[in-house]
Amino acid sequence: MAQLNMIEAIRDALDVKMSQDSDVLVFGEDVGYFGGVFRCTAGLQEKHGLHRCFDTPISEGGIIGIAVGMAANGLRPVPEIQFADYIYPAYDQIASEAARLRYRSNGDFTAPITIRTPVGGGIYGGTTHSQSPEALFTHIAGLKTVIPSNPYDAKGLLIAAIEDNDPVLFLEPKRLYNGPFSGDPHAPAKNWTGNELGEVPEGHYTVELGEARMISEGDDVTILAYGTMVWVAKAVTEEMGVNADILDLRSLLPYDLESITNSVNKTGRCVILHEATRTSGFGAELSALVQEHCFYALEAPVQRVTGWDTPYPHAQEWAYFPGPKRVRLAISSVMETA
Amino acid sequence: MAQLNMIEAIRDALDVKMSQDSDVLVFGEDVGYFGGVFRCTAGLQEKHGLHRCFDTPISEGGIIGIAVGMAANGLRPVPEIQFADYIYPAYDQIASEAARLRYRSNGDFTAPITIRTPVGGGIYGGTTHSQSPEALFTHIAGLKTVIPSNPYDAKGLLIAAIEDNDPVLFLEPKRLYNGPFSGDPHAPAKNWTGNELGEVPEGHYTVELGEARMISEGDDVTILAYGTMVWVAKAVTEEMGVNADILDLRSLLPYDLESITNSVNKTGRCVILHEATRTSGFGAELSALVQEHCFYALEAPVQRVTGWDTPYPHAQEWAYFPGPKRVRLAISSVMETA
Amino acid sequence: MARKPSNNRSRLHVPEPPFRPGDTPDYSHISVPADHTPVRPDPLCDPHETSEHALKLIRVLRFSGEAVGDWKPDLSAEQLRNALKSLMMTRAMDERMFNMQRQGKMSFYMKSTGEEAVSVGHAMALNNSDMIFPTYRQQGILIHRGASIKEMMCQCLSNAGDPLDGKSIPVLYSFKKHGFFSISGNLGTQLIQGVGWGMASAYKNSDEIASVFTGEGATAEGDFHYALNFASTYRAPCIINVVNNQWAISSFQGIAAGEGETFAARGTGYGLATLRVDGNDLLAVYAATKWAAERARNGGGATLIEHFTYRKAGHSTSDDPTKYRPENEPEVWPFGDPIERLKIHLIHLKEWDEARHEALAEECKTRIREIYKDAESMGNLAGDTQVNDYTMFEQVYEHAPDHIDAQRKMFEAESD
Amino acid sequence: MARKPSNNRSRLHVPEPPFRPGDTPDYSHISVPADHTPVRPDPLCDPHETSEHALKLIRVLRFSGEAVGDWKPDLSAEQLRNALKSLMMTRAMDERMFNMQRQGKMSFYMKSTGEEAVSVGHAMALNNSDMIFPTYRQQGILIHRGASIKEMMCQCLSNAGDPLDGKSIPVLYSFKKHGFFSISGNLGTQLIQGVGWGMASAYKNSDEIASVFTGEGATAEGDFHYALNFASTYRAPCIINVVNNQWAISSFQGIAAGEGETFAARGTGYGLATLRVDGNDLLAVYAATKWAAERARNGGGATLIEHFTYRKAGHSTSDDPTKYRPENEPEVWPFGDPIERLKIHLIHLKEWDEARHEALAEECKTRIREIYKDAESMGNLAGDTQVNDYTMFEQVYEHAPDHIDAQRKMFEAESD
Ligand SMILES: Cc1ncc(C[n+]2csc(CCOP(=O)(O)OP(=O)(O)O)c2C)c(N)n1
Ligand SMILES: Cc1ncc(C[n+]2csc(CCOP(=O)(O)OP(=O)(O)O)c2C)c(N)n1
C-alpha cells in the first residue's frame, strides 16, 4: 500500500496496464518525453518505449480518430486530451464514431478506448481550462463516463476503464490532482497524505464502473456529488454538523440508480452538486431520476448547486465556483422545508 | 396570408430577410443552385445572386468557422447544416467560438449567426439522419436554441433568430416539413393545408425567442413538448379525451419558465416529451425545473417520454420513436397516481 | 428549370460548374492524356519524385483496347475476366437495388455506376486481410472479395437476413471477415481511423495495411487533414484514396477543391507520395494500388491516390441529377465507361467477344435477380422487415447497463 | 534527467527531435541559406510560381547587417528605428510580465521572445484596418499598432483596468479598435474565422484583408485545413501565417509536420501562393507580408506564409523548457536574434550605434516598469483584482435572459 496523489495513482494505473498488456498504448499532446502537462504520463515512455507512449500532433480529432482505428485493430488505446475544454474537435469522433461503432456494425467492430482528460476549475484557468463538459457525454448512448474524486478510485476506475470493451471517457478533476479541496481557496492547500483514499494498493485492482461510493452516511439529507464537489460537500456538511449521505457517483453513465434511490428514500431530501453550468448539466438528469424514483419520499424539492450559466470567468473564479456558501445555502434550504 | 408548408415558410423567412438586409448571407452544402436537400433554399440563389446564397465544401466546421468570421465583420450569416447528425464537426466552432466570442471579448466582437439544421426521425433515416441533439446545445451558455413545430412559428422564429444579435441554433423537425404528424406511421400523411398554423402572413413578422405557445388548454395535465412531439401530444390527448395544457416550448434556451410553472401549478401533473435519447436529454432539465418550481403543486411524478438510450435504429424506427403508445401510457400513469 | 444566376455581384468568388441543366456540355477542353502518363518510379522513392504524378494522370488502357506504358500490369486473361465479372455484377446489383427501392422495398439506395473500376481494380491489388475503410460507393470491393451478395442485399432490405439486424440504413455495410470496415454515415470520419488501423498494424509488426476512401467532396472535412497529417508523421502503412467522381450530391468538384489544384496534390505538402489515376481504367487503378501497397508494406508510408472518374447516376435514390447538371453529361464525359473499356481490352487481347459479353451480362442480371428474390423473401420495408424490434437494445454496449434494461422493459409494456 | 528511450521497438515510426536535455545541440546541418533566397515573383502570379518558395527561405538581412536581394524592402531609417523600438518594447514587456507572474501578480503569462520580428514586421506591412486573427504570441502587433500597453497589462492582471473585466486569462487580448481579433484559448479555431472575415470583406467590396496566425503545432487542427480549403475555393483576401518556432510546448516541429516537408508546402496542394521566410529577419517578414497583402488586396487570393523562427523562452510560465530540450539550444540556434539582427543592420546603415541601442533598451525597460506600476495599481491577483464579480453575468448574451438574472440573484444571496 502506497501513499499516492492522484497524478501518481493515474500513472500507476497506466503503468500496471502497459506492463500487463502490450495492446495498451498511451498517446496525446506532450504525453511522451515530457510526460504530460500534469505529469500523469511521466516516465512511461522511458520505461515502455517510444512506440507505447508518444506525442501526437495537436489535433484532438486526429487523436481520437487513430484511437478508433487502433481499437478496431485489436489495441486498447488510452489517448489523453490535454484539457477537457479542448475535446470538442474530437466530439464527432467520440459521439458519432467511438460510441456508435459497435451498434452500427452490430458488434462486428468495437472501440475499447479510454479517453483521459482533466476537468474542472479552481486553478485560475479561465474559460478554456476549467470546463466540466460531462453532460455533453452522458447524453451519448454507447459511451461511458467516469470521474474519480480520489487516488484509490482513480487507479481502480482507470484500470477498469482500460479493460472495458466499450469506450470510456475518464474525467480527472484537476483541482484534486494534488489533494482534496474544501472549496475554500484561502484555506491552506491539503495534499493526499493522511487521507485514507490516498492509500493506493500496488499492482492490479479495479473499481467497477457504475457503482457509487458512500463517502459519509447520515439520515438528514442525501448529497449527490462527483469530482471536486465531493470534498466540498464533505467539508460543508462537517462544518454544518449535518448528517448526510454523501454519494460520490464516480460513474455518471452508467449511473448507480440503486444507491441513489436507497439513500433518497431514506433521507427524503436531496442536494445535487456539480461545477458545470447549470442548464442541461448532469444535475438535471439526477434531479429527474430522483423525482421519478423517490417522488413519494421527497420532503422538499431536490436542489441543484452548480456553476452559473456563463462561461467560466477568470478573475471571478471563486464567484463562479459552487463553493461552500452556495452549498450551505442549498443544504439549509432543503433541510428547512416542510 | 398564404397557406405554406414548413419548407416554404422557412424559405419565405430567408427571402424576407435577404431582401431587407444585404448583410444576410445563406450558405451550406447543396443550398445554392440545387436549393438544399430539403429545398428550403430553392430559388434564393437565382433571386439574390450567387454571392448571397452559395454552396460550400462539405465541412461543417469550416461552414460555421466562416460564419463566425463573417459575423465579426458585420454580416448576419445563416448557414445550413444538412442534417443535425452532421453538426458535430462544427461543435467546437459553435460551443467554443460562436457562443463564447461575445463573452471572452467582453462585447468587443459578437457572432450574430443563425444555424439552420433538420432534426428528428420519422423518415427512416437511421442512426445518422434522425438525431435530436438539442440537449448538447442547451448546455452551452451564450447560444440560443429554438425549434418550431409549424409553418407560422417557423417563419416568425427564423426572422427573429436572424435579427438576434447572438448565435441561434434553429432546429427544423424534418418530419413536419410537409405536414403535422400524429405519430402513427400507418395513418395517411397530412399536409399543412387546413391547419391554422399553416396560415403564414406575407412579409416581415417575428415570434419572440423564449416564449412558449399554448397548443391546447386543459386542467388535467401539462404536456411539455416541442417539434414533432407537439403533434403527437395533440393527437393522443384528443384521442384519450384528456384536457391537457399542451405547451409547445418553441425556444429551449432561453426557456419560458413562467408558462411552464403557471401551467403545472394549475394542473399538478406534467409529462415531458422528446424524441431524443432519454439520459441527459432536454427533458431532464425540464423535469428538474418543474420539480424545483412546482414541487408543492405536483400530484404525481413528472414523467419523461423519450427515445431510448440507443442510437436511432433504422428498421426499428417505430419501436424507437416515442409514439402514441408510449405517450398514452405516460399520460395515463401521471393521471392515475395520487 | 432555374437558369444560372447572372453571376457574382461582388468580389466574393464563388466557383460554378461549367455546365448546368439546359447547357450543352462540352468537355473538349479536358484533354484525355494518351501518351504523357508519368513514369513509374520505384515504390520506395522519395515522395518528391511523385509530385508531378499528382498533376498528371496514370493511364494504361487506350480507348482502342491496347494496354500501354510503364504502369501496364501483368494480369492474366483469367484475372481480367474475373475483374470484368465483378464490375458487371456490381452494376447489375446496383441496377436491381435501385429499382427495388423505387418499389418501396427499402428506404434508400446508392449506386456506384461508372466508378466500379475504382473498387474492383483496387480490391484486386490488395490482400483480403488488408482492411478497407470504404465509403458507400465501394460495394465493388465486397463483391470482388466474394462477400455474400445475399447478405449485402439483406442489409439493404433491413430484414431478417441482415447481419446488422436492421440497425443501419442501406448500403452502410460492415464485413469484418472480408476486411471491410463498418461504413459510417458521417463523411470523412473513417479516413483517420484507417490511418490508426495502419499504425496499429505497424506497431504489431504485422504486414497488413489499411486502405481508406473518401469522395472528393468529403476531403473538405477535418478528418482528411488528420489522415494526411498523422499518416505523414507516423509513416502509417496505408493508402488514402480520393474518388473524384466530379460531384458531391449537387456540388461540382470545384467547390471542394477550389479551381487551382488536383486532389492528389493535397498530399504533396504533407510529404506523402501522390498518384493520380484514370479511375475508369481498371488496369491503371490496379497498377497504382499495387505500387502504393508495395510502398506501404515496405515501410515507405502512405500514398494519396486520386481516382479520377465520373458519377453516372444520381447521388442516391433521394435526388434527381438532371436538376443540377445536364442530362447527357454522363454520356459526353470523355473518359468512357469502365466496363466498356475493359471489355474492349479483353477483345483486343482476343480473350473475349461480344457474344460472351452479352451472355455474361445476362448471367449477372439473372443471378442478381435470383439472389434478390431469395433475399427479399426474408423481409422488406414495404411489407414486414421481420427484424426483431428488441435487437435495437443490443450492442449499444457489450453488456446492457441497468438503464437500458429498464427501457427494454418499458418497451415491453408499451408493446403489449 | 530522463534519457531518450532506446528507440522504437516496432515498425511504428515516432519522430524524435535531434536533441534532448543532456545532448549538445549541433545545428550545423541546418544550412543558413545566404544566397539562394528565391526570386520575388509578381504578387499576382500563378500560385504554382511560388511552390519552390515553400521549400526555400526568403531572407534579406545577412548576419553582417547588409540587406540584399530581390525582396529587400524600401524602408526609411526612421521606420527601421521604429520597428526596433517595437521589438524592444515587446521584449521588455514580456520580461517584466514574466517576472511579475513569478511574483504571483497574475495567473499566467506567455512570452514571444525570439519571435518579435514576425509580429512587428508583419504589422508594418499591413494597414491598421486589416484584421489580425492572432495567437497568444503576436503581442508585438498590438504594440507596433500603438495599443495601450497599460490596457494590455491590465488585461493580464485581470484588474479594474482590464477592458475584458477579468473574463479571460492573461494574454488573450481583444482590441477591435486596433484590428486585433479576440484571441481564443482554443488553438486553430480563428484560422477559418479569419478566412470568413476576408470573405465578408470581399462580399462588401471592401479593401480590407484578414491576416490569420497559427503556431506550427496547431496546424494539425482541422481548422487549418478548413482555412486553406475555403480560402482557395472562394479566393478569400487573406494571409495565413504559420509561425514555426520549432516547438509546441514540449513537442518538436516534426510531430506536427512529419519529417518530410515544410509547413509552407502545405499550401501548394490547395492551389495557394506559398512563401517561407526567415522569421528572425524583420525585413524579410515585412517584404513577404507586403507581397501577400498586395496579392490579397488585388484579388489574387490567399498566401500561406511560414515564418521560420525559434521560441527562445518556455511555452508559458507553466513549463520549464530545460525539461525537454537542451538548455543552450536557444543560443546555438543558427538564425540569430531578431533584435540583434535589426540592430546590426541599422548600425551597418550608420543609422544606429551601440550607445543609442543601450539607451533605448534602458528607456524601454523604464517605460515598461512605469506603465506596469501604473497598471498594477488597478489591482492584481496577489492582492485584490478589483474586478466586480457581477460582471461575470454580463455579455453572455446581448440581453441577459431570465435564467441568468435568476442566477445573479442567487449569487447576491450567497454574497451577503
Ligand atoms: C459529415 C457529413 N456531412 C454531410 C453529409 C451528407 N452527405 C452525404 S453524401 C454527401 C456528398 C458526398 O460527396 P463525395 O464526398 O464527393 O462522395 P460521392 O457521393 O460523390 O461518392 C453529403 C454532403 C454526411 N453524410 N456527413
Ligand atoms: C484545441 C487546443 N488543444 C490544445 C491546447 C493546449 N495548448 C496550448 S498552446 C499549445 C502548443 C501550441 O504550439 P504551437 O501551435 O506551435 O504554438 P506556439 O506555442 O509554439 O506559439 C497547446 C498544445 C489548446 N490551447 N487548444
Ligand SMILES: [Mg+2]
Ligand atoms: Mg463525389
Ligand SMILES: [Mg+2]
Ligand atoms: Mg510552435
